[in-house]
Structure formats: structure tokens, C-alpha cells
Amino acid sequence: VATNGARRELPEENLDALVEVLDDIRAHTTRSRAEIVRSRNLSRAVVAQRVQELLDRGLVELGDAGPSTGGRAPRLLRFRRDAGHLLVADLGATSIDVAIADLGGHLLVHHQEPADIADGPEAVLGRVAELFREILAGTPRLTSELWGIGVGVPGPVEFETGRAVAPPIMPGWDGFLVGEYFSQRFGVPVWVDNDVNVMALGELRAGVARGHSNVVFVKIGTGVGAGLVVDGHLHRGAQGSAGDVGHIRVTDDPAVICRCGKTGCLEAVAGGAALARDGRAVAEAGRSALLLELVDAEGEVTAEGVAWAAGRGDPASVELIRRAGALVGDMLSTAVHFLNPSLLVIGGGVSAAGDELLASIREVVYGTSLPLATRDLAIQRSALGHRAGVVGAATMVADGLFSRDRLGLWIERGSPAQTT
Amino acid sequence: VATNGARRELPEENLDALVEVLDDIRAHTTRSRAEIVRSRNLSRAVVAQRVQELLDRGLVELGDAGPSTGGRAPRLLRFRRDAGHLLVADLGATSIDVAIADLGGHLLVHHQEPADIADGPEAVLGRVAELFREILAGTPRLTSELWGIGVGVPGPVEFETGRAVAPPIMPGWDGFLVGEYFSQRFGVPVWVDNDVNVMALGELRAGVARGHSNVVFVKIGTGVGAGLVVDGHLHRGAQGSAGDVGHIRVTDDPAVICRCGKTGCLEAVAGGAALARDGRAVAEAGRSALLLELVDAEGEVTAEGVAWAAGRGDPASVELIRRAGALVGDMLSTAVHFLNPSLLVIGGGVSAAGDELLASIREVVYGTSLPLATRDLAIQRSALGHRAGVVGAATMVADGLFSRDRLGLWIERGSPAQTT
Numbered sequence: 153v154a155t156n157g158a159r160r161e162l163p164e165e166n167l168d169a170l171v172e173v174l175d176d177i178r179a180h181t182t183r184s185r186a187e188i189v190r191s192r193n194l195s196r197a198v199v200a201q202r203v204q205e206l207l208d209r210g211l212v213e214l215g216d217a218g219p220s221t222g223g224r225a226p227r228l229l230r231f232r233r234d235a236g237h238l239l240v241a242d243l244g245a246t247s248i249d250v251a252i253a254d255l256g257g258h259l260l261v262h263h264q265e266p267a268d269i270a271d272g273p274e275a276v277l278g279r280v281a282e283l284f285r286e287i288l289a290g291t292p293r294l295t296s297e298l299w300g301i302g303v304g305v306p307g308p309v310e311f312e313t314g315r316a317v318a319p320p321i322m323p324g325w326d327g328f329l330v331g332e333y334f335s336q337r338f339g340v341p342v343w344v345d346n347d348v349n350v351m352a353l354g355e356l357r358a359g360v361a362r363g364h365s366n367v368v369f370v371k372i373g374t375g376v377g378a379g380l381v382v383d384g385h386l387h388r389g390a391q392g393s394a395g396d397v398g399h400i401r402v403t404d405d406p407a408v409i410c411r412c413g414k415t416g417c418l419e420a421v422a423g424g425a426a427l428a429r430d431g432r433a434v435a436e437a438g439r440s441a442l443l444l445e446l447v448d449a450e451g452e453v454t455a456e457g458v459a460w461a462a463g464r465g466d467p468a469s470v471e472l473i474r475r476a477g478a479l480v481g482d483m484l485s486t487a488v489h490f491l492n493p494s495l496l497v498i499g500g501g502v503s504a505a506g507d508e509l510l511a512s513i514r515e516v517v518y519g520t521s522l523p524l525a526t527r528d529l530a531i532q533r534s535a536l537g538h539r540a541g542v543v544g545a546a547t548m549v550a551d552g553l554f555s556r557d558r559l560g561l562w563i564e565r566g567s568p569a570q571t572t
Numbered sequence: 573v574a575t576n577g578a579r580r581e582l583p584e585e586n587l588d589a590l591v592e593v594l595d596d597i598r599a600h601t602t603r604s605r606a607e608i609v610r611s612r613n614l615s616r617a618v619v620a621q622r623v624q625e626l627l628d629r630g631l632v633e634l635g636d637a638g639p640s641t642g643g644r645a646p647r648l649l650r651f652r653r654d655a656g657h658l659l660v661a662d663l664g665a666t667s668i669d670v671a672i673a674d675l676g677g678h679l680l681v682h683h684q685e686p687a688d689i690a691d692g693p694e695a696v697l698g699r700v701a702e703l704f705r706e707i708l709a710g711t712p713r714l715t716s717e718l719w720g721i722g723v724g725v726p727g728p729v730e731f732e733t734g735r736a737v738a739p740p741i742m743p744g745w746d747g748f749l750v751g752e753y754f755s756q757r758f759g760v761p762v763w764v765d766n767d768v769n770v771m772a773l774g775e776l777r778a779g780v781a782r783g784h785s786n787v788v789f790v791k792i793g794t795g796v797g798a799g800l801v802v803d804g805h806l807h808r809g810a811q812g813s814a815g816d817v818g819h820i821r822v823t824d825d826p827a828v829i830c831r832c833g834k835t836g837c838l839e840a841v842a843g844g845a846a847l848a849r850d851g852r853a854v855a856e857a858g859r860s861a862l863l864l865e866l867v868d869a870e871g872e873v874t875a876e877g878v879a880w881a882a883g884r885g886d887p888a889s890v891e892l893i894r895r896a897g898a899l900v901g902d903m904l905s906t907a908v909h910f911l912n913p914s915l916l917v918i919g920g921g922v923s924a925a926g927d928e929l930l931a932s933i934r935e936v937v938y939g940t941s942l943p944l945a946t947r948d949l950a951i952q953r954s955a956l957g958h959r960a961g962v963v964g965a966a967t968m969v970a971d972g973l974f975s976r977d978r979l980g981l982w983i984e985r986g987s988p989a990q991t992t
Contacts, residue, residue: 366810382803388912389911390785393945394912396942400909489817522816524811
């Protein structure tokens, strides 16, 4: 509630234009007022007023002079991505990534360590909070304020409330208010989403998907999941479970039992845990000297190990990777029929480990989809790799902070980092 | 080009509000100014001005008095759906539907006749143009002007240009400018889209999908196709081929050859043409007395005939319908994993013919999808049935006429039915 004279109300339509102008400046390294007028279809006067508002609030700064069109050259505008900073975390099934990021999604500090999501929210989030405090303390040169927190979790999330809606693989997480956990401890607004959605957002804004409007991002890590960009926006679905492709039934084989309790799921055959299991079996059966060497050297076979061995031509590993690639490719071919995207992005730890998986996915998608839908379809590896989650989480927070509702609150109350 | 003094330019932001107010009134039977203020988050003054603009232009009229809040009760607003009329056509693989509709998508006249899309665009569209003229001539009580035309075609469409991007099943249609064909002959703007998209839009605005934001509409006619509503909007994809689910590979059986030239496609097993083929084979093999009766009575077995026989308990027909339902159900289960919709709508001629198909689709989708995604998922039959295409086409035209760009042109030039 505003109690002092600083309270201002901007008419709704003015706020819309403010969001448009800021979005436009944020999306470019430098931007002239004339470019904003053209691209956003706003009047010169409206753009000039909104730019001044953003300059006054320190969100935008003047850069070099732009090209002159006769008189004095106008100075270009630049988003002040250092006006505040963000804390972000990407929780995987077996790892935690935390980072400090600026408002443009650039990472200032990045730390990764192993973790087990099945330890439950108090243990895992407690460790994340501890890491947040440590990296803040270890970065004394930060002069800006903390403006927000972003968290990706490896399961469905009710985006509006930051509540985990967890499948059986995350015992203890169902209904847990992840957002509230951090907003109470750090006193800033928190955005929470499914980890794969967050990675897709990272690729859309700062990775290989820049400029695309329809994208399917598939993560092949311990499990398999997808993030969908539809008409330029992340699609979360009615319950936040959109992109939950790991549990599509791909085989009738009753021996393929998934951690979700069903049989025949995609990730029970093509996910990282499945590849590690099958690689171990192949090594133990004496069908791969290379995988057996891995077991001797590292004590275990990981999915990354299988991908690495496939890259070195190990026939049994090539077979495993090809089978996984064909099944992921079938799923993506179906996605192409449904959604007609212009880009498929392959991410996650397993995909990063070698070229064989990408090659077999491409073979299946281009071979089985409609020519019309694949004519201009690109299939590429993630550009951000293991940073996709934290970069995407920072982008999610920046999008939230500079959304219509938040900017309205800010102008009313005088601070960007209001928790309600 | 505007050449007289009537030319007016509305500032861009004012136009946005005009579209919002009109959308809001169009979406309701009656609407008060106060309701618009609340639902659209606009100021009272802005709503009052825009309502007056719409009253002046004859798009909105005053109805009964609304509930009083103290003073004189304000009169409710009503969209004048009879301000103009529309011509709409729904082209199927084997039929043409044409209709005259009002601006609210209500049909004034509706005519259906058999046709063969493979006769090519000149023949099929020539017949549609002839039918348009006939139903206009046969409806002398029309006092309003023709404001636009809408056409659904059974293949991908480049929506912006009204150009058919046809698969091999529509010889001669590839690249044909369907929109231009009608705009040249009738002098009004034309909107063209894929028939299943148009049907999905009809269900969204006037059918069983009203109020839903995420919907998958599947048409089981001669072929199989889907229309996707994502976050309240039709999703067309990068090349307009989104929802082209009939050619998803569902079997490795090389004997299942699709009309697209590939093998194993969904519609080659579960589409109406496939059901008719299989029903005929069953009758000829003497495995169904009921289907044989149909052959004797009608000279052929249709997919509708198989569905009807299944409804009467004919075991061979039940088996065929169940197999088709299971395959369509598998596809929809995958759609649920991808998109997490709140509603699946089953439409098209085959689905209308009996309950067995819907039952088997429901069994598979509820049995194989994640519980989270199906918790609030409804699976329903099309409410509009064979009218879905023409009602949807009328909705598409109304949406186009009252879009931001069109309303801007109208205000500039003084007529809603400008062709460019």
C-alpha cells in the first residue's frame, strides 16, 4: 500500500506503451528512438515520453551517437542491464546450478554441484539458499541491488503461484511453494518454472533460437522433456505440464518400466538413466571393450560415457545412441506434425556428449515428417549448453520484472523489487 | 487511397482500445460499459468514447436497461451482428458446404452438396462462386451489405496470402491464390484457412470449446487432421501445416500405403477412407452380415456405415472402429503430453456416426496420459457437427474484419469491406 506522496498512477494505455518501448530496447544492443517508432508502430511523442521515463528511472542510458539524418545525430539508447542483479538456480535431477546474473541474462558468477532432487525441497532448496548467500558474499564488487530470483525445477510447476506440481520422481515436492520459500528469505519477487521451459526461454532470448517464433526444445538429461515456444511465447498448458514428453508411450515392451510407474515411456528407453543402465549391461555382457574400460577407470557407466564411446566408433554404444536418437526423433517428428516449428533444439547433458545422437535424430525427423513442414526446419544443438537453465531463469525474472503488472507496481511504489 | 475529407486517422493507442471494446461486446450477448471497464482494465472515459464510436458506426446498438446502481440504469450494449453479412464455404475432400452468415457466425442459409476436391481449384471454386450467387439470389430479404468471404480448404494454407500450399492429395491446388479468386469476383476481403483450423475456431467461439484456452480439435473425416488452440489463439505454425496429424507414422506395416505416398500414416489406418476400405473387405470376406446388408442396400460401405454397424453391435465393425479409436487416442495422448490442453474435441463425419469411436478414444487417452495432464481434461464430441466449418469460417471473417488493421483501414476509408 502506498502511503507517501511518491505514489503515481500511470494511465493503463501509457503503461502498455512503456512496456513496449522497454521490451524493444531490451531486445537490442543499442536502439534509436526512430527505430522504436518504426518497429512498434507508436507515435514519436509517445516514444519520446516513455524513453524519458525509462532514463529517469535508470533503466535505460544514452550511448554513442547514432547515424545523423540531417541535424544533430540523436544518441542511441541502451538497456542498463547492470541496474540490478538477479539470483538464479537450475535444479536438475542430480545437480544444482546457481548463478548471479545481470538484467540482460549475462552470468557474473556460476557454480555447479551434484545434488539429489529426491532429498526433498527443504534439503535441496536449503542448499540453494546457502549457495545464493555464498556467491553473493563472494562477489563484493556488486554495487547494484538484488531485484529478483528465478528457479527452474525438474517437474511441472503452477507458474502463477510458484508451486511445484511434482510427479512421483520428486517425493516431497508436490504442492511445495518454491517461490514463497525464497521470497520469504530474500525479500524479493521470485519466478519459478519447469527447468526445460526455462532452458527453452534461454535459447529463445540468448541462444540458438533467437528470432524464431515456433520452437521445440528437447532436453535429454537423466530424463527427457520438452519446452515449447508457440508464436513467440512459452507454452505451459492448462496445468503447466505441456512438454512432458518423457512419458509418451513408445514401446509395448512390458520390461521397460519407467520411474513414473508406467511401462514403455520414452525416457525409460532414451533418457540418460536408461542409456547408463543399458551401457552398464553391455559392458557387463562383454559386448564393449571401451565401456568396460570406462567402468574400470570411473567405476560406472554414464550416459555421457556411452555417447563418448559411440563418438569413438564403439559399435554397441553406437547402437544404443542410435536407438535413443530414433525414438527421440520419432517424438520430434510427431511434434513437427502437430506444431510445425521452424527450429528443433537438442539440449541436455547427453546431447552435449557427441554428434551421433544429433545425427540420428536428424535422420528420423527429416525422413518421416511432411516435406512442407521440414522445408525450412532447422535441427540444432543447444548453444547455451549447461548454462541454458541459469541464463533462461535470469531471462524469466527480467521478463517478469519488466512485465506490465510489475512495471505498474514499480511506478506506484517506487521500487522494482516489491514482493507483492 | 483516401481522396476525400472523410479520411480520419485514429492514434494507434486509441485503435487498440477500440478493438478491445468491440471484442468484449462481440463476446457477450449483452454488455454494460461497467463490465467492459472491469474486464478489459480500461478507464471509464476511454470505454465511453470507444462505445460512442461503435454506436456511430452502427456496429453496436443499445439494448434493454441494465441493473441500476443508484441513478438511471444504463442501457446494455449489443453487437449488431446484422450490420453486414458474410459468405462462407467449407471445402472437404468429398463435399462443399456454403452458407450466408451474419457477423456473429449465425447461419442464415446453409447448403451442402457432394464434390471432389481433386477436380482442381477452377472447377471446385467455380462451383462455390456459383453457389454463392445462387444463395444470395435466393435470399432476397437480406438488407445489409456483403462484408467479407471465408473459405476453409482441406490442406495447408499460407494464411497471410490465402494461398493453398497443397499436399499431393489436392492436385492442381499447390500455390493457388484462393483468396484472390473470390476477392476479384465479389469485391470484398477474403480469409482462407485450413478446414480443420476453421472448424476448431468455430468450436472455440460458438461450440463446445467456448471458454477454453488450450484445445485440440481432431477431425475424423475422409482423412484425419487437427486444429490447435494454444493460449486462446489458433496455432498455424511456421508454414501453416500445424495440426497435420494424419500423416504421423503409427505403424511399421509396409502394406498400409497412404494417399500422401508414405506408409504407416495415421489416416491410412484410422481415416474415413481407410474404414470404408476395411469395412468393404470385411463384408466381402463374409465376416459381417450387417455390412453386407449395407452393401446390398446402398451399393457401398462407407466409414459412417461401419460406425453405424458398430453402434448396432456388429463385432467386425466394432473391431475396426476400436482400432481406429485406439490409434487416434494414441495420437491425442501424445498431444496431451505435448500441449496439456483442457479439452479435446472429436469432430468430422465419422465421429458423428456413433458412440463407439468416442468411447475408445477416451479409454486410450485417459489410460495412457499423465494423471496431472488428464485431471481436468474433457474429451467431447463436436457441438457444431457438420456446421463447424461454415460457422468457423464466419468467425474467422468477423475476427479479420474487426482486427486492429482492418478497423484502422475502415476508419481511414469509411467502409468495412475494403479489399486491400
